[in-house]
Amino acid sequence: MYQIERAIFDIRRGLPVVVNASGQRLLVQALEGSESVEALALLAGERPSLVLTRHRLAAMGMNLSAEAASLPLTAHISTNELNGLATAETLSQPAGGLLSGLKPAGIAELGAVTLMRRALLIPAALCAFVSQEAIATIEQQLAEGRLLQVSAEDATQCLAGAPGMLKRVSEANIPLDNAADSRFVLFREPDGLREHVAVVIGKPERWEGAVPLRLHSACLTGDLFGSLRCDCGEQLRNAVADIQTMGGGVLLYLAQEGRGIGLANKLRAYTLQDGGLDTVDADQVLGFGDDERQYAVAVDMLNALNIDQVQLLTNNPLKMEALRQGGIDVVSRQALYGSVTDHNQRYLNAKATRGGHLLEDVLSGQR
């Protein structure tokens, strides 16, 4: 995985990397932030194609076949169509007849888009297979370390992380407003890119049975600034207070901003929502699924804290399911609400109707 971390840094800087699928080399560059399609074409000796996720293609008005719709991602756009589509912003527009040359994506292209996701960029990649004529130059650049190469297998798996490899890095007592006896324990993912914090409230040696647990995905706008667009800040504070009242437990503060798409993309999604889309459709226009979060890191953190039985504070059935799949016994669920306001009502409605969140009580005005 070591090469992958380095490749992600190059991708975020707008540089190309090579994704190698059984000896076939695909030059890959992020659409977002790429300065020149021409330079990529010159290096590869081929015109690049644009690889997009099926979510984005559907949002662009493509009628995907049943087969294509079931793939994790799909398609090439043939080269001369690139001109009209080459910015992240124009990609959100319906494409009409522009996208005639769709082809199913192979494992190398799947790896390319997975790298973009992991790099928290728009999941769209410029891709060109290296031509026979260009191979010598590419090999020289690889040998000199000017270009990085990753295997297609590693690239496709880079979102999942490496189970059991979270590092417990540092910890300290941090008295909180509603829970004076709290301890922050910081974990770092092996690639060093993301850090997650377990807030341990109370004295673990006194806990009996299922531990009260909150999985909280980071929301800079809501948690820190009290944004009225969502309910996150209130949920965070309510969770700390509830766990304290329940006799102590754990809040996992997960680096999963914007349901895993990152802050840059969440801000883009907010702008699309201001244009009328709901939270799910806005993410799909950008190329993302309903919810891009993976909870393996949460399971790892619970294992490190010797917790295998929990009472989960959430309205999100996916979180219960993910913990159960990771071998954690979720013995009960407790609802956790913020307030409904004029600003967040549409968002909460979409969570309930599109995302299956259990929010009936709060939306029907019972709280």
Ligand SMILES: Nc1nc2c(ncn2[C@@H]2O[C@H](COP(=O)(O)OP(=O)(O)OP(=O)(O)O)[C@@H](O)[C@H]2O)c(=O)[nH]1
């Ligand atoms: N993509 C996207 N993310 C959003 C939007 N509004 C809030 N978020 C993110 O949604 C996530 C909400 O996280 P949580 O509160 O832990 O989870 P949840 O899925 O709402 O489920 P609960 O456990 O019931 O709260 C945070 O990462 C927010 O940054 C939005 O409009 N678009």
Ligand SMILES: [Zn+2]
């Ligand atoms: Zn939020």
